[in-house]
Amino acid sequence: MRVIRSVPAAVWFFALFFTCWQALASLRILDPLFFPPPSRLFSTVGSLLASGELGREAGRTLTRASVGFGTGAVAGILAAALVSSWPWLHRATQPAIAALYSSPKLTLLPMLMLLVGVNETSRILLVGLSSFLLVVMQVSDAVRSVNPDYVNMAASYGAGQAMVIRRVYLPACLPQIFTALRLAFGRALVLTISIELLSGQNGLGSMIWSAWQTFAVEKLYVGVMLAAGLGLLFQALFRILERRLVPWERR
Amino acid sequence: MTGKILRCSGVRVAYGDGPVRTTALRHLTFEVGQNEFLSVVGPSGSGKTSLLRLLAGLLRPCEGSVEFLLDEPKHETHWPLTSLVFQENSLFPWMTVVENAAFALEVQKVDRAERERSATELLARFGLRGRERDYPHQLSTGMKQRVAVIRAFLAGAPILLMDEPFAALDCQSRYRAQQELLDLWQQDRKTVVFVTHDVGEAIRLSDRILVLSQGPGTIIAEYRVEQPRPRPLLLEDSEEMLDLNREIFACLQLTQPPVSMAGAS
Numbered sequence: 001m002r003v004i005r006s007v008p009a010a011v012w013f014f015a016l017f018f019t020c021w022q023a024l025a026s027l028r029i030l031d032p033l034f035f036p037p038p039s040r041l042f043s044t045v046g047s048l049l050a051s052g053e054l055g056r057e058a059g060r061t062l063t064r065a066s067v068g069f070g071t072g073a074v075a076g077i078l079a080a081a082l083v084s085s086w087p088w089l090h091r092a093t094q095p096a097i098a099a100l101y102s103s104p105k106l107t108l109l110p111m112l113m114l115l116v117g118v119n120e121t122s123r124i125l126l127v128g129l130s131s132f133l134l135v136v137m138q139v140s141d142a143v144r145s146v147n148p149d150y151v152n153m154a155a156s157y158g159a160g161q162a163m164v165i166r167r168v169y170l171p172a173c174l175p176q177i178f179t180a181l182r183l184a185f186g187r188a189l190v191l192t193i194s195i196e197l198l199s200g201q202n203g204l205g206s207m208i209w210s211a212w213q214t215f216a217v218e219k220l221y222v223g224v225m226l227a228a229g230l231g232l233l234f235q236a237l238f239r240i241l242e243r244r245l246v247p248w249e250r251r
Numbered sequence: 252m253t254g255k256i257l258r259c260s261g262v263r264v265a266y267g268d269g270p271v272r273t274t275a276l277r278h279l280t281f282e283v284g285q286n287e288f289l290s291v292v293g294p295s296g297s298g299k300t301s302l303l304r305l306l307a308g309l310l311r312p313c314e315g316s317v318e319f320l321l322d323e324p325k326h327e328t329h330w331p332l333t334s335l336v337f338q339e340n341s342l343f344p345w346m347t348v349v350e351n352a353a354f355a356l357e358v359q360k361v362d363r364a365e366r367e368r369s370a371t372e373l374l375a376r377f378g379l380r381g382r383e384r385d386y387p388h389q390l391s392t393g394m395k396q397r398v399a400v401i402r403a404f405l406a407g408a409p410i411l412l413m414d415e416p417f418a419a420l421d422c423q424s425r426y427r428a429q430q431e432l433l434d435l436w437q438q439d440r441k442t443v444v445f446v447t448h449d450v451g452e453a454i455r456l457s458d459r460i461l462v463l464s465q466g467p468g469t470i471i472a473e474y475r476v477e478q479p480r481p482r483p484l485l486l487e488d489s490e491e492m493l494d495l496n497r498e499i500f501a502c503l504q505l506t507q508p509p510v511s512m513a514g515a516s
Binding site: 147149150152153154155156157158159163167168171172174246247248 | 335346
């Protein structure tokens with residue numbers, strides 16, 4: 001019983017899921033043409049890894065997502081600091097940011113291609129824009145919800161503005177900054193793969209699309225699972241980082 | 252008591268703008284003596300917290316003046332004259348106990364090793380040895396308020412303002428916190444303005460008690476607690492103090508609307 005409990009429930013769920021799938025496919029209850037059994041998927045992963053295709057395509061997707069996310073997030077944090085310092089700037093820009101934030105980003109791709117060209121820049125720009133919007137919304141919200149008691153307390157001890165920013169605003173917002181970064185990276189990855197599916201010559205999205213067009217069903221499955229797995233992996237990494245850098249949060 | 256340290260004359264404090272502007276304090280005139288322990292009691296909504304915010308410089312009077320009557324050269328620097336202990340959110344959640352305790356020294360640009368040494372020393376004296384690197388959420392409410400009081404003392408400001416600092420504590424911890432506050436105060440007689448709704452607490456701690464009326468608050472009575480220090484813990488059990496307690500309590504009752512007995516059988 002103790003052994004069963006020491007393994008996370010999610011691991012049991014996946015094990016059970018794949019075992020049932022394998023069994024149903026072996027018994028021909030599931031058509032292996034449409035539902036290739038996990039054993040065949042694993043061997044496909046092996047051959048794709050050996051040929052270097054999987055690593056190469058995943059690497060391209062991750063690079064695109066990271067560059068877009070990185071520039072967007074940095075710009076977002078700076079912009080949040082700016083709009084938080086000038087309330088009128090916040091009031092002026094908030095509706096535009098909210099409108100862009102709630103529109104499907106992919107619809108902006110053709111426009112960006114028109115303005116910047118059908119190239120890597122337009123793709124990364126769109127990913128960056130998505131991260132920027134999420135981060136600027138969340139972080140400026142965080143700044144405005146800092147408890148004024150803490151600001152007053154610091155001020156009552158004679159802390160100047162720079163110190164209040166460094167010792168009160170920044171740490172008070174850090175948990176929400178992390179949440180924003182984690183969500184923004186997740187979206188960056190999703191958006192990158194969607195863009196590749198639509199317009200890329202390479203990357204995971206384009207690998208999935210070409211697998212569909214050539215009816216390489218195993219490769220199709222592997223691509224989709226890898227995309228999901230990467231999302232999961234990076235969410236976990238962000239959480240670990242957050243736990244280390246925000247040790248005062250009650251968990 | 253040597254002289255006066257603080258004088259409020261004809262102060263009015265109001266919040267908000269235009270038609271929704273509400274007056275929190277009116278016709279407020281009083282002085283605080285150097286090294287005096289002054290308590291302010293009053294019903295909820297009598298403007299007790301506004302009074303402390305006014306003295307801390309977080310609120311400006313719209314009429315009258317608040318003067319600090321200090322002549323020591325130290326107070327010409329940027330150091331604040333007051334340090335304020337809040338009732339809730341009294342510690343920064345993202346700083347460890349020692350960082351919280353030493354925050355005022357950090358503001359004053361005291362070297363890290365030096366400020367941590369001073370803070371650790373006081374923390375150890377007040378039962379927080381080994382808790383220096385904990386975060387506030389790992390402490391009990393009593394411990395948190397102890398750290399807040401230590402920080403206020405370390406700030407070196409001549410006037411300590413305390414806003415019901417022990418209101419959230421259970422009875423046992425409250426007695427203990429009061430005793431610790433008196434111990435600290437006994438060594439380093441700062442001027443204290445202590446706001447509370449607990450008359451017994453005011454009597455145990457103070458030299459003088461001001462009673463505020465229902466809001467907008469103004470001073471309606473003043474009592475002296477003529478008891479030598481150090482005082483016994485159960486000071487208010489004496490006949491004399493029980494009388495004082497009753498008297499202040501009656502005075503507070505007068506300021507509040509009568510309790511409706513309708514429906515009581």
